[in-house]
Amino acid sequence: MREEISKKKIINKISKIEKWATQLTIYAQQAVLYEAVLSPKPGLVDPVDSGAHRDMNIYTFMDSTCSLYQGFYQFAQKGLLWKDSLKKLFEKIRFIGIELEKKMLKETKNINTHKGIIFSMGIFLAATGFFLQRYLDVFIEFPIFEKEDSDEIFKIIKKMTRGLVAEDFKQIDKKDTLTHGEKLYFKYGFTGIRGEAEAGYPFIENQIMPRIRCQDKKESLQCRLLEILFLLMSNTEDSNVIHRGGVEALELVKKEAKNFLKTGGLAQENALKKIEKMNSLFVQKHISPGGSADLLIVSIFLGKLENIL
Numbered sequence: 006m007r008e009e010i011s012k013k014k015i016i017n018k019i020s021k022i023e024k025w026a027t028q029l030t031i032y033a034q035q036a037v038l039y040e041a042v043l044s045p046k047p048g049l050v051d052p053v054d055s056g057a058h059r060d061m062n063i064y065t066f067m068d069s070t071c072s073l074y075q076g077f078y079q080f081a082q083k084g085l086l087w088k089d090s091l092k093k094l095f096e097k098i099r100f101i102g103i104e105l106e107k108k109m110l111k112e113t114k115n116i117n118t119h120k121g122i123i124f125s126m127g128i129f130l131a132a133t134g135f136f137l138q139r140y141l142d143v144f145i146e147f148p149i150f151e152k153e154d155s156d157e158i159f160k161i162i163k164k165m166t167r168g169l170v171a172e173d174f175k176q177i178d179k180k181d182t183l184t185h186g187e188k189l190y191f192k193y194g195f196t197g198i199r200g201e202a203e204a205g206y207p208f209i210e211n212q213i214m215p216r217i218r219c220q221d222k223k224e225s226l227q228c229r230l231l232e233i234l235f236l237l238m239s240n241t242e243d244s245n246v247i248h249r250g251g252v253e254a255l256e257l258v259k260k261e262a263k264n265f266l267k268t269g270g271l272a273q274e275n276a277l278k279k280i281e282k283m284n285s286l287f288v289q290k291h292i293s294p295g296g297s298a299d300l301l302i303v304s305i306f307l308g309k310l311e312n313i314l
């Protein structure tokens with residue numbers, strides 16, 4: 006009898022882990038899709054145009070997003086089941102990330118649509134799954150997150166990624182070919198996406214989430230998400246922008262985004278016209294703020310967890 010009860014308990018727990026990993030995956034996919042369809046975005050692919058990209062369009066993003074589902078689920082599940090150190094959890098999910106990157110590239114015929122978000126969302130999904138372990142025996146349904154819960158996610162991420170920059174760039178001078186991120190570290194010391202992760206995505210924690218929490222919920226989702234994108238563009242050390250247009254391009258993106266927000270943001274007259282003008286400028290200069298787009302996706306994911314988006 007006792008054996009039967011404990012068997013039942015284990016089965017219930019496994020089915021709850023499956024359900025919660027699925028919910029996390031759905032939020033992550035929603036976030037990726039919200040970003041893709043958001044328009045008008047300067048320099049980035051959206052349904053209206055392909056920004057500064059000649060090799061992809063909105064359909065490439067739809068195809069790519071579908072290929073992410075299974076890998077996203079694995080990130081979340083790994084976190085929900087993990088019993089070892091957080092550094093080891095990160096090492097483990099990097100393998101899942103590398104495989105997922107290959108799958109995404111196969112689906113897009115070798116076009117890099119989602120490399121950055123596979124990395125960042127992988128970290129967030131695993132960290133959130135790990136965090137949720139403490140609620141598995143407490144809640145029947147998937148919980149709605151409070152600010153304090155999100156704060157814990159950032160703490161977990163810092164522990165997972167401690168030492169990442171030094172570790173990843175250790176052998177850089179011995180490598181024959183370098184990725185964009187490695188080249189920029191070599192040339193300017195920019196730590197890019199790795200530095201952002203190791204710092205625990207501080208701009209999202211300290212500026213973006215507080216802003217999303219107090220945005221007027223009656224505003225359209227389009228305006229709210231565009232505001233967040235411009236806030237991110239005004240601050241992100243975006244290696245995507247730098248590798249395409251150098252440090253001047255990064256300064257230009259930051260300046261344009263800051264000006265747009267200072268002059269009234271989405272509330273100003275002709276706001277959408279101004280963004281379209283910025284889009285033309287970025288297209289002409291071949292600039293695409295892909296790092297900010299990725300951080301927007303992560304912010305939407307957290308907004309979904311807190312039920313504020």
Ligand SMILES: CC(C)(COP(=O)(O)OP(=O)(O)OC[C@H]1O[C@@H](n2cnc3c(N)ncnc32)[C@H](O)[C@@H]1O)[C@@H](O)C(=O)NCCC(=O)NCCS
Pocket residue numbers: 098099100101102103106120121122123124125127128184185186187197198199201241242243244245295296297299300
């Ligand atoms: C670290 C990885 C993702 C990227 O390295 P790479 O040197 O190519 O970086 P690169 O500078 O080209 O940036 C990649 C993308 O990150 C995004 N990005 C750029 N800057 C930033 C930033 N400051 N903040 C957030 N995202 C950024 C952009 O979309 C960009 O295209 C990659 O090398 C890797 O390790 N891939 C394996 C997959 C993986 O580890 N997944 C792990 C799941 S945790």
Ligand SMILES: Nc1ncnc2c1ncn2[C@@H]1O[C@H](COP(=O)(O)OP(=O)(O)OP(=O)(O)O)[C@@H](O)[C@H]1O
Pocket residue numbers: 040041048049050051058117118119120121122185245249293294295296298299
């Ligand atoms: N809506 C979007 N439009 C374009 N890029 C986006 C969008 N959302 C996110 N990104 C990010 O931008 C990156 C694509 O940038 P880019 O085209 O410069 O790729 P690359 O492979 O780094 O460079 P290149 O194609 O110039 O060799 C992707 O990794 C993706 O994460």
